[in-house]
Amino acid sequence: xxxxxxxxIAEVIDGELRLYPRPAKPHTMAASALGEELGPPFKRGRxxxxxxxxxxxxxxxxxxxxxxxxxxxxxxARMPVVVADAPYFDLVPDWICEVISPSSEKVDRxxxxxxxxxxxxxxxxxxxxxxxxxxxxxxxxxGWLLRHVWCDAARVRAEPFDAIELDLAVLWADxxxxx
Numbered sequence: 688x689x690x691x692x693x694x695x696i697a698e699v700i701d702g703e704l705r706l707y708p709r710p711a712k713p714h715t716m717a718a719s720a721l722g723e724e725l726g727p728p729f730k731r732g733r734x735x736x737x738x739x740x741x742x743x744x745x746x747x748x749x750x751x752x753x754x755x756x757x758x759x760x761x762x763x764a765r766m767p768v769v770v771a772d773a774p775y776f777d778l779v780p781d782w783i784c785e786v787i788s789p790s791s792e793k794v795d796r797x798x799x800x801x802x803x804x805x806x807x808x809x810x811x812x813x814x815x816x817x818x819x820x821x822x823x824x825x826x827x828x829x830g831w832l833l834r835h836v837w838c839d840a841a842r843v844r845a846e847p848f849d850a851i852e853l854d855l856a857v858l859w860a861d862x863x864x865x866x
Contacts, residue, residue: 691704691706692706694708694709695707695708695709696708696709696744696755697753697755698752698753698754698755698799699751699752699753700752700754700794700798700799700802701752701798702751705794707790707791708790710757710786710788711788712862713816713817713859713862713864714757714786714788714816716816716858716859716861716862717786717814717816717858717859717862718743718757718758718784718786718814719743720857720858720859720860720861721757721758721784721814721858722741722743722758724853724854724857724858725739725741725758725760725848725853726741728848728850728851729741729760729848729850729851734851735850735851736850737763738762738763738764739760739761739762739763739781740760740761740763740766740768740769741758741759741760742758742759742760742769742776743757743758744756744757744758745759745775745776745780746774746775746776747759747775747776747777747779747780748775748776748777749777749779749802749803749805749806750802750805750806752802753775754799754802754803756780756783756784756785756799757784757785757786757814758783758784759776759780759782759783759784760780760781760782760783760847761778761780761781762781765778765781766778779806779807779808780808781808781809781810781847782808782809782810782811782812782847782848783803783808783810783811783812784811784812784813784814785799785811785812785813785814786814786815786816787813787814787815787816787817788817789817792815795813796813800824800830800831801830803826804826804830804831807826808826809825809826809847810823810824810825810826810846810847811823811824811826811831812824812845814858816858816859816862817864818838819838819839819855819858819859820836820837820838821835821836821837821838821841821843821845821855821858822835822836823835823836823845823846825846834846837855838855839855839856840854840855840856841855842854842855843855
């Protein structure tokens, strides 16, 4: 059992315990807004195809690694329901989203993406609320293939959720970044 202070996020990457501060306000707002946009059409099937289970900050046990992405999704064909047998998920998600912050960017782009690729996560989104960008990566035979990068108020159809148009402006609408 790992012990971490309640005000920190704990992950184990390549056998090393890493502690991170709770996300800053822009980070939290972007993750929340994205979940609000994807939930109705994909989790609930309202205005979209349904067929997904989406979770905020799930603890993922992937091999010996423990990761906590901001969002993760499983196709219902692979995980029709969430069984309450453990406080974590050990089934590899089909999609993850990491919201990039200055304190996490290096690990999110290297160690965590390597683990997600090794475990065969199909899609990874990197959202940066400070630069107002969305990067969509698709797992390929040897790592990740960058499929798209969008910014600011682009209206996008981003895989694997390309059945709907996503207005990126919604992700940063409630945040003002001082100059």
